[in-house]
Amino acid sequence: xxxxxxxxxxxxxxxxxxxxxxxxxxxxxxxxxxxxxxxxxxxxxxxxxxxxxxxxxxxxxxxxxxxxxxxxxxxxxxxxxxxxxxxxxxxxxxxxxxxxxxxxxxxxxxxxxxxxxxxxxxxxxxxxxxxxxxxxxxxxxxxxxxxxxxxxxxxxxxxxxxxxxxxxxxxxxxxxxxxxxxxxxxxxxxxxxxxxxxxxxxxxxxxxxxxxxxxxxxxxxxxxxxxxxxxxxxxxxxxxxxxxxxxxxxxxxxxxxxxxxxxxxxxxxxxxxxxxxxxxxxxxxxxxxxxxxxxxxxxxxxxxxxxxxxxxxxxxxxxxxxxxxxxxxxxxxxxxxxxxxxxxxxxxxxxxxxxxxxxxxxxxxxxxxxxxxxxxxxxxxxxxxxxxxxxxxxxxxxxxxxxxxxxxxxxxxxxxxxxxxxxxxxxxxx
Amino acid sequence: xxxxxxxxxxxxxxxxxxxxxxxxxxxxxxxxxxxxxxxxxxxxxxxxxxxxxxxxxxxxxxxxxxxxxxxxxxxxxxxxxxxxxxxxxxxxxxxxxxxxxxxxxxxxxxxxxxxxxxxxxxxxxxxxxxxxxxxxxxxxxxxxxxxxxxxxxxxxxxxxxxxxxxxxxxxxxxxxxxxxxxxxxxxxxxxxxxxxxxxxxxxxxxxxxxxxxxxxxxxxxxxxxxxxxxxxxxxxxxxxxxxxxxxxxxxxxxxxxxxxxx
Numbered sequence: 001x002x003x004x005x006x007x008x009x010x011x012x013x014x015x016x017x018x019x020x021x022x023x024x025x026x027x028x029x030x031x032x033x034x035x036x037x038x039x040x041x042x043x044x045x046x047x048x049x050x051x052x053x054x055x056x057x058x059x060x061x062x063x064x065x066x067x068x069x070x071x072x073x074x075x076x077x078x079x080x081x082x083x084x085x086x087x088x089x090x091x092x093x094x095x096x097x098x099x100x101x102x103x104x105x106x107x108x109x110x111x112x113x114x115x116x117x118x119x120x121x122x123x124x125x126x127x128x129x130x131x132x133x134x135x136x137x138x139x140x141x142x143x144x145x146x147x148x149x150x151x152x153x154x155x156x157x158x159x160x161x162x163x164x165x166x167x168x169x170x171x172x173x174x175x176x177x178x179x180x181x182x183x184x185x186x187x188x189x190x191x192x193x194x195x196x197x198x199x200x201x202x203x204x205x206x207x208x209x210x211x212x213x214x215x216x217x218x219x220x221x222x223x224x225x226x227x228x229x230x231x232x233x234x235x236x237x238x239x240x241x242x243x244x245x246x247x248x249x250x251x252x253x254x255x256x257x258x259x260x261x262x263x264x265x266x267x268x269x270x271x272x273x274x275x276x277x278x279x280x281x282x283x284x285x286x287x288x289x290x291x292x293x294x295x296x297x298x299x300x301x302x303x304x305x306x307x308x309x310x311x312x313x314x315x316x317x318x319x320x321x322x323x324x325x326x327x328x329x330x331x332x333x334x335x336x337x338x339x340x341x342x343x344x345x346x347x348x349x350x351x352x353x354x355x356x357x358x359x360x361x362x363x364x365x366x367x368x369x370x371x372x373x374x375x376x377x378x379x380x381x382x383x384x385x386x387x388x389x390x391x392x393x394x395x396x397x398x399x400x401x402x403x404x405x406x407x408x409x410x411x412x413x414x415x416x417x418x419x420x421x422x423x424x425x426x427x428x429x430x
Numbered sequence: 431x432x433x434x435x436x437x438x439x440x441x442x443x444x445x446x447x448x449x450x451x452x453x454x455x456x457x458x459x460x461x462x463x464x465x466x467x468x469x470x471x472x473x474x475x476x477x478x479x480x481x482x483x484x485x486x487x488x489x490x491x492x493x494x495x496x497x498x499x500x501x502x503x504x505x506x507x508x509x510x511x512x513x514x515x516x517x518x519x520x521x522x523x524x525x526x527x528x529x530x531x532x533x534x535x536x537x538x539x540x541x542x543x544x545x546x547x548x549x550x551x552x553x554x555x556x557x558x559x560x561x562x563x564x565x566x567x568x569x570x571x572x573x574x575x576x577x578x579x580x581x582x583x584x585x586x587x588x589x590x591x592x593x594x595x596x597x598x599x600x601x602x603x604x605x606x607x608x609x610x611x612x613x614x615x616x617x618x619x620x621x622x623x624x625x626x627x628x629x630x631x632x633x634x635x636x637x638x639x640x641x642x643x644x645x646x647x648x649x650x651x652x653x654x655x656x657x658x659x660x661x662x663x664x665x666x667x668x669x670x671x672x673x674x675x676x677x678x679x680x681x682x683x684x685x686x687x688x689x690x691x692x
Contacts, residue, residue, distance in 0.1 A: 216555045296547045298540050301529070305537055308526035308574075315488055315524045317509035317538035375528035 027229070030369050030421070034384045037417075038391065045395035052398050056246035060274060062387070062394050063244070064180045064345070067283035068338040069357065070386035073364040074290040075334040077382045078300075078327045080365055081307040083374035084137060084144035086328070088151030089335050089361055092129060093354030095155040096122045097339035101168035101349030104175060115175035122336040129155070130332020134325035152358065159351055169348030179344030180277035182249045191275035195241035199234040206230050244280075245273040279341045283383070286334065291379040293330075303327060307375030363410070364389050367417045388413075437500030439464045439629040440485070440516075440598050445494035447480050454480045455491070456653045462598065462629040467620065469644030469661070470633045472673055476650040478633045479521065482600045485631070486518040487511035498598075509538070515597035519604055521633075523587040527576035531568075532557040534575055535590045560589045564619065581612040588616070592623065599623060602633040617643060637666055637673075651676035 046053040072089055079086050103118040111117065133151050137144045170176075177184040186194065206226055213220055249257070249272040257263075258270045294300035302323045306313045314320050338357075343349050368385030370377030392413060396406045438461035447455040455477040462468045470478050484491040487508040495502055498514050505511045511518070525534050532553040541549045541556070554571055561568045565585045575583055584607060591599055601620070605613040620643050624630060634640050640647055641661060648658040649672040656672045659679070667687050668679040675686065 212551050216551050218551075218554065298542070298546075298548065301533060301540060301548060304529055305526040305533070308528035309524070311522070312524040312526045312534075312537065315486075315508050315518070315520065316526075317507070317512060375526070 028378065028381075030424075031378070031381060031384070034368070034381065034388065038384065038388055041388065041391050041395065045391070045398065049395070049398045053395055056243050058394065058398070059243050060247040060277065062390055063240075063280045064277045065394060066383075066387045066390040067277075067279035068341045068345075069360050069364055069390065070283050070383045071286050071338045071341070072331075072334050072357070072361040073368070073382040073386045074287055074379045075327075075331040076361050076365040077368070077370050077377040077379055078290070078294065078303050079144075079331055080362070080370045080372060081375060081377045082303045082324060082327055083307050083310065084324065084327070085148060085362070086133075086151075086331055087145065087148040087358050087362075088133065088155060089331065090354040090357035090359075091152045091155035091159075092126065092332065092335045093339045093342065093357055094159050094351070095129075096126050096336045097343040097353045098159050098163055098168065098349045098351075099125055100175075100336075100340060101171065101343055104172045105168045105170075115172040115178075118172070118175060119336075119340055122339060123333055126332035126334075126336030126339070127329045128332070130328040130330070130335070131325055133332075134328030137328070138321035138324040156355075159353075163349075163351055165351055167348050167350045169346075171344055171347050175340070176344050176347055178278055178282070178340050179342070179347070180279045181345070182253055182272075182274050184278045184344070185244075186275040186278070186281065188245050188273040188275055191241050191245055191273075194276060194281070195237050198237045202233040202237070203230050241276065244276045247274045248272060249274060279345070282337060282341065286337065287379055287383055290330070290334075294379055299323065299326060304375055309375075360386075360389055363414050367414060369421065388417075437497065438462060439466075439499060441495075441497040441500075442481070442485060442491075443495040443497065445481060445484055445491045445496075447477075447484060447489070447491050453653050455484070458494075458650070458653075458655050460631075460648050460655065460658070462631060464597075464629050465624055465627045466646070467624055467630045467632055467644045468658075469640035469647040470631055470650065471635065471637065471640055471647060471669065472650035473635070475652075476673075477653040478650050479602055481650070482518070482602060482631060482633055485511065485598075486516060486520075486600055488518075488520075512539075512594070515595065516600065517591035517594060517596035517598070518600040519587050519591045519602060521602040521606065523583055525575050525583060525587060528574050530573060531561065531571055531575055531578075531586045531589075534586050535560070535593060537590070539594065556593065557589065560593045561585060564589055564592075565615070580607040581609065584608060584612070584616070588619065592619075596628055599628050599630045600633070601630060603635070604632070605634070605636065605639060613639075637669060641666060641669075649673055 042054060052058065072093075076086060076089070100118040100122040103121050104114050108114045108117055129151075133147050136142050136147045185191075206229060210220060210226060248254070249270075251269050254270040254272050255265065257272065258265045263270060294303065302313065302318045302320075305316070305318060306320055306323060310320060339354070342353060346353075364386035365377065365382045366372070366385070367388055368378065368381030368383070370382060389410065392410055393406055396409065401409070441459070441461040443459050445455055445458045446453070458477070458481055460468065460470070460481070470482070472478050480489065483489040484494075485496065485505065487505045487510055490506055496505060497503065503514060505514070505516070508518075526537060532550065535557050536553050541552045543549050558571060561571075565582070568582060568585065570578060570582070575586055578586070584604070588604070591601075604620075605616050608616065617639070620630060620632070632640065632644060644661050646658055647661055647664070647669060649656040649669060651672065654676075656676050657678045659669070659672075664679055667690055668682070670690050671677055671682040671687060672679070674690065675682065677686070
């Protein structure tokens with residue numbers, strides 16, 4: 001019963017390999033691998049497109065396009081971790097988007113706060129439908145694949161029944177802000193404020209966790225590792241803010257704004273930084289909440305335990321079925337939020353809203369390290385997975401690759417990424 | 431032997447459990463007193479584990495009564511069993527392989543802060559204390575339990591059972607996966623828990639384990655209790671005859687006993 005004392009390697013001043021350096025920072029190495037892969041993808045596309053990829057405009061668009069998939073991917077992690085699946089999210093997104101459009105266009109078109117009514121109705125319906133599917137899975141003992149495959153057909157079918165192929169629009173002007181665009185963004189100074197708050201949060205959480213570990217007398221990370229993590233984290237946040245602020249409002253919009261506000265335009269037009277887009281803000285908020293739930297609350301612990309060993313979870317006294325239903329309720333709520341983002345961005349609800357989204361969402365979670373065997377997955381990984389997926393698509397659009405070829409590439413990347421991951425895991429013996 | 435006084439700590443009366451048409455457990459009665467170890471033995475499929483699963487709430491009995499200190503109780507699920515101080519170490523260990531020792535030890539009974547968040551620090555601290563008692567060399571608190579050795583995993587499963595002040599402990603083949611040194615450790619632990627006044631059901635097919643640790647031995651054969659005997663009044667051969675032939679010490683002939691060694 002001896003244990004390898006990995007934590008001592010660096011402190012005894014032994015040879016500092018890159019591996020032991022990484023170990024002492026206790027950073028998730030597969031997350032680092034994904035960041036490296038993303039960097040390669042970005043730089044590769046930038047070179048191939050002649051410098052079109054790494055521009056503020058493209059990166060800003062990429063962030064907006066990734067958010068709606070990333071929002072849902074966080075919930076999909078919980079579902080796949082607990083050994084289930086949800087194939088219905090794309091169709092459900094369509095149905096919820098349509099419902100929210102109905103609220104604004106047909107049911108309460110000129111009521112003040114119609115955007116809020118739409119959101120509340122959409123989220124409530126999402127939770128209800130998610131919970132309904134969850135109950136059939138957990139209490140009815142019908143496999144999740146079957147139930148959500150049914151949902152995939154039913155919810156999409158309902159849209160066509162309901163909408164008769166019509167496009168519904170336009171959305172309420174406040175509702176539109178959810179979708180991003182120059183108006184639906186934070187603007188320069190609020191973006192910096194959010195960035196600064198994030199930096200404070202990073203530093204605080206590092207200090208707080210160190211203080212707690214010291215209080216219990218647990219082994220601590222070396223100070224240089226803490227400082228490196230803090231500095232890199234803050235630089236990444238501030239860099240992202242800088243890029244989003246470097247994307248300026250389009251000239252015509254800036255001109256209209258100047259005219260409307262009686263601002264004298266300087267030569268070359270008024271330069272208004274766009275800042276972080278609202279969908280990205282929503283995505284970050286969702287990611288924080290779901291990460292908190294997944295790692296700091298009983299519910300999250302139970303989701304992972306169920307994925308690791310459902311029998312052990314049951315014998316440990318966990319209410320497995322109720323936990324499963326809850327994962328689907330969370331998923332339904334997240335689908336509703338994504339539906340709001342997508343309909344607001346399109347400024348309309350169309351019948352093919354959310355088509356194929358289930359595949360993108362599942363792919364994002366899986367590329368992000370979520371295992372279909374259950375019990376393994378992270379929220380940041382899934383978000384990175386969504387960004388990787390969207391980067392591939394967006395990069396290929398820049399390179400004018402045809403849509404079918406895009407699908408072929410994304411499909412190959414998905415299989416290759418998971419295959420590589422399985423290979424590396426086997427080799428590291430974990 | 432200490433003289434039994436008052437009602438037993440746990441008594442299971444006329445327990446029946448059937449799977450489809452198969453009677454896995456038929457009219458079984460068994461009991462344990464505080465500070466006593468009951469060895470529950472029998473061949474494969476004799477119904478030992480099924481009987482114990484009824485007590486631990488994993489699979490409630492179809493009929494029969496469970497009494498704790500003389501009072502009838504119902505145990506519908508593992509949570510209710512734990513409320514009565516019944517802790518179980520399952521043969522399969524019932525560990526969630528993907529989370530660490532502390533998460534497993536507190537599975538279903540997590541410590542939380544005032545705001546209801548997981549108090550991982552407090553849980554890890556408590557786990558370090560308990561594990562130190564069981565296995566002073568254990569260091570791997572931060573890794574998923576799947577990367578631990580068989581003995582260490584067993585240690586986590588045992589730590590979970592003893593940490594919550596169990597009054598009744600069910601140990602299903604606790605030494606099956608262990609080497610000699612670890613087996614000796616577990617035996618010492620069982621003696622220690624017995625001295626603390628815990629009633630222990632020790633399910634085992636290792637007759638030596640049982641003779642070493644048990645006060646009384648209950649033998650199951652095809653879902654029924656053949657008999658419950660005082661350990662110091664029987665020989666291992668007589669218990670073997672009960673296990674293999676389902677015959678009580680008085681019923682078995684000397685030829686049959688001789689055949690056991692043939």
